[in-house]
Amino acid sequence: MSELSRASGVSVATIKFYRREGLLPPGVAVSATRARYDESHVRRLRMVRALVEVARLPLSVVRDVVTAIEDHSGMHEVLGTAHTALSRPALSRPGLSRPGEAPTTRAVQQVDGLVRRQRWRVHAGSPSRAALARALDAYDSLGRSMPVDRLDVYAEAAHAVAAADVAGVPEDSREEAVEYAVVGTVLSEPILLALRRLAHEDVSARRFRTTRRPRD
């Protein structure tokens, strides 16, 4: 186990904790005090740690992902479970959306229309649909409404980003794929938001700096 700790960078105490929580399968016992662990344990440990420490998912949710992997689900199903897990915390920023509340019919219809127009293959019950509907409700709650053409621009931009993301997913192991997808999604969100703000500066300079001079 101390070798496993060295290979994975996870402390022995944490490895024992993950074992007790059922997040790591046992090694093959080779004596009363020693068990053999292999590369699959190292990959699993790295994935679990990334979900806990980087994505800050609760253990119960990490267990859902582990269960999907151990059920021998296909790559799409395992990634879907991971993304479902992820839909919860990241969108519940204070004041912006309320994950417990059901979205309004109007917002659900906006999402349905978008999915139809974009011909996206997404589950009717996907939690990202509900998260999007709630985000649209929060936007509308200030008396504005997202114009359909802007929502389509957003959707196409988001799809270009998602295509680049998924193209990079490693196919060799589902653990590596999950770690890559979840950590990549979480860590790249601040990159995307910062890029948008930097791009605002560029677009604003092009639109306003040439046509309107400060009155000085």
Add this chain to the structure above:
Amino acid sequence: MSELSRASGVSVATIKFYRREGLLPPGVAVSATRARYDESHVRRLRMVRALVEVARLPLSVVRDVVTAIEDHSGMHEVLGTAHTALSRPALSRPGLSRPGEAPTTRAVQQVDGLVRRQRWRVHAGSPSRAALARALDAYDSLGRSMPVDRLDVYAEAAHAVAAADVAGVPEDSREEAVEYAVVGTVLSEPILLALRRLAHEDVSARRFRTTRRPRD
């Protein structure tokens, strides 16, 4: 003042508070107990309230925006001040970026390279540049590195979003423009992140569902 409260939807107590904090100019006194307020006060109040309640900016930062408006700065400068104000809280989510820390030279060079390749007109000292560099550092801290071609895909997607955003900015008053830009940016971030996750589901279905069947 009670009419101003009705017209703006902001309580009299809050209006008095904003007055004391210098965020709202005085009305024109018409008697010992009455002052005249006009549409410009209503617009200012709506903007201040949106910056405080929706964007959750500290009063000191809201004051910077008000100062930029009262200095008769041009639209680009006023929007720039608003976006600078915004760069602080939204990117300081726990564990993801540390606004206090200086970005590494490597990350700064990544941003410089991106701005050059994309030919973006952005200030050398723009806080969004530093925010982006810190987000890249956080991404790299897990032993991965954002590939240049993916960063360019992200940048182009972010620019398409920003162009749609800025096209909608009203030009009639700088207060309305600031309110629109700041509230729109903050409230649409969860929309963009939810869209990306929904798009992940579509791209993943196209890539993995047809080539790999679950083993059942």
